[in-house]
Amino acid sequence: MAEDLDTPVAPSGPEASTVDGILVNPSTTPEGTGNHPSSPRFRSIVVVLCIIGGVALLLAGGLAASKVHSGSDTAWSDWSPTKSGAAGAQEIANHVAPSYKGSNGQQLVSVTGGEVKVADLPVRIALRNTGGTGDIKLVSGTGILYTMCGLGAHCAIAAGKASLQRMLLLRREALELALYTFKSDSSVDHVAVLMPPRPGERQIKDSSGTTRVAGNQGTAMLITRDSVKTALANPLSAIIPAQTPSVDTIAKSPEAAAVNALTGPDLFMMSIIEGQDATAYLVLDPIKN
The missing domain is CATH 4.10.280 (MYOD Basic-Helix-Loop-Helix Domain, subunit B)
Known part of the structure; x- marks a missing residue:
């Protein structure tokens, strides 16, 4: 042919x-x-x-x-992790954490990210007293766990003074971690963040009246994909501007109201207990205003 x-x-x-x-x-x-x-x-x-x-x-x-x-992707943020899952969560933690500074100008907390595990035990998240009814609700779906540590005693922030302003800045950081996670990994349904405890927050009295430190208690946040779907539909800078405020300026920052509204309902007192089947429970109790 x-x-x-x-x-x-x-x-x-x-x-x-x-x-x-x-x-x-x-x-x-x-x-x-x-x-x-x-x-x-x-x-x-x-x-x-x-x-x-x-x-x-x-x-x-x-x-x-x-x-x-x-x-x-680019329109939502100038940066995105190269991986998903636990590896992607740690990439996000490494990217976000250095931007948040304490009053001394040093990084506020160290952040680790990964699977929902504690001491290599898989963790079930349980919401207690949801809706004021006293019922217990197990959180279903795929999650990512971030842990903030201030490198002080029991992971409290070593420098500076605990305040509402500092807590608001930490909540902003937790929100940024969650938004990056949801945007980069469509399989994630919820993000849990263990917050650094306030000095003395974990001191409790046992049945004998002795004061001791409860290393398994503190404050945590649980952010679901559905609770931030509006934020995910807009560029990250619409909620989290590129310039991170300081402890002194966070309360007057443009994003303060949005951060407070988005994370207020997601703040809990937490405790971690070991289950009977080689698992652990992250028990979350709503914080009463």
Whole structure:
């Protein structure tokens, strides 16, 4: 077949005639040769045009895909983790934590992120007294756990003074961790954040009246995907501006009201208890205002 395409085709059509003593055939004039469908030149032009058209379609498809990707990711934030799951959570923690500073200008807390586990035990999250009814509700779905540690006694923040302003800044940090997690990993349904305890927060009296430190108690946040779906539909900067406020400025920052509204219902007193089946329970009790 390829040989057939390369074999010269005998001219057909009107008979040859003589013009000014020169034998002329209509199908073999320069114009006829360039436009005739069976001519090598014509076939070459068609092949080139097809190649150009194919390349153009590929480029157009690539640009369209690029626009879709950048529209969904880059438009939401200038940064995103390269991984999902536990590895992605730690990437997010490493990216977010250094932006939050204490009154001394140093990083406020260290943050670890990963699966919902404590001491390598899988954790079930239980909400107690939901709706004021005293009922217990087990949280279902896939979760990510972040733990904040201030590197002081029992992970309390070593420097500075505990205050409502500092807690609001920590809540902003927890919200930023959760938003990045939900946006980058569609399989995550909820994010739990163990907050650094206030000094003395974990001191309790046992049945004998002796005061001791309860290392398994403190404050936690539980943020669900549904509770922040509006924030996820808008650029991150609409809720969490790029410039992180300080402890002294957080209360007057543009995002203070939004952070307070979004995280207020998600703040709990927490306790961790070991289950009877090689698991642990993260028990969350609503904080009464």
